[in-house]
Amino acid sequence: QLQLVESGGGLVQAGGSLRLSCAASGRTFSNYVIAWFRQAPGKEREFVAGITWSTGSTYYADSVKGQFTISRDNAKNTVFLQMDSLKPEDTAVYYCAADSGQIIWRFPKPYDYWGQGTQVTVSS
Secondary structure (H helix, E strand, O other), X not given: OOEEXXXXXXXXXXXXXXXXXXEEXXXXXXXXXXXXXXXXXXXXXXXXXXXXXXXXXXXXXXOOOOOEEEEEEOOOOEEEEEEOOOOHXXXXXXXXXXXXXXXXXXXXXXXXXXXXXXEEEEEO
């Protein structure tokens, strides 16, 4: 059973940076797509970025393109989300999710595995 553990959230001022981590346990990320979603209070969970582990292909939501970077570390079996130039509207709980396959789905339903979430708060 694949388990995901996020870390790296916190409180940061607008314009600052954070790096989120999503570590896998139980299985390796081989043959998985890993994505980051976020959910702000009162809003639906939205896609942020995704990466296909086997090829390294990435995809970003338009709202974070050029601001966030998703990457992977094969040796650590970990996916990162580097978030720069943070804005108050980036405040949300950030979740990593995994789905076996090659398609980076931009909605939550296909993802079978989810982490517990990590809070990111950006103050103005």
